[in-house]
Amino acid sequence: MSSTNTSSSSAADGPAGTPTPAKTPLPLPAPGGEEEVTKLDVSGSGASIKLDHLGPMVINTDGTMGRISNWQAMTEAERTNTLRVLGRRNEERMKVLREKAGLKPDGEAQ
Numbered sequence: 001m002s003s004t005n006t007s008s009s010s011a012a013d014g015p016a017g018t019p020t021p022a023k024t025p026l027p028l029p030a031p032g033g034e035e036e037v038t039k040l041d042v043s044g045s046g047a048s049i050k051l052d053h054l055g056p057m058v059i060n061t062d063g064t065m066g067r068i069s070n071w072q073a074m075t076e077a078e079r080t081n082t083l084r085v086l087g088r089r090n091e092e093r094m095k096v097l098r099e100k101a102g103l104k105p106d107g108e109a110q
């Protein structure tokens with residue numbers, strides 16, 4: 001003898017058929033004071049980026065940007081190495097993206 005489940009709960013229903021609330025993303029924390037921000041020269045040409053508790057920006061190959069998710073868990077040595085590699089990689093990716101867009105290295109149209 002086999003039994004079949006005739007319950008009509010949908011994937012959006014929680015336990016015991018109760019609807020689950022829609023998940024909303026958590027907001028970013030409010031910007032802090034200037035004391036929480038570190039400026040870092042990454043290009044050697046005087047250009048700098050600001051770092052905060054969320055970590056440095058990562059330029060992806062498609063031009064989108066992101067952050068390093070485990071920045072706060074990194075040791076100081078790991079952060080230093082990551083910044084060195086990331087700065088170089090971001091600069092290379094920006095150069096390629098500018099070339100694809102037909103821009104000069106300084107961002108102006110050719």
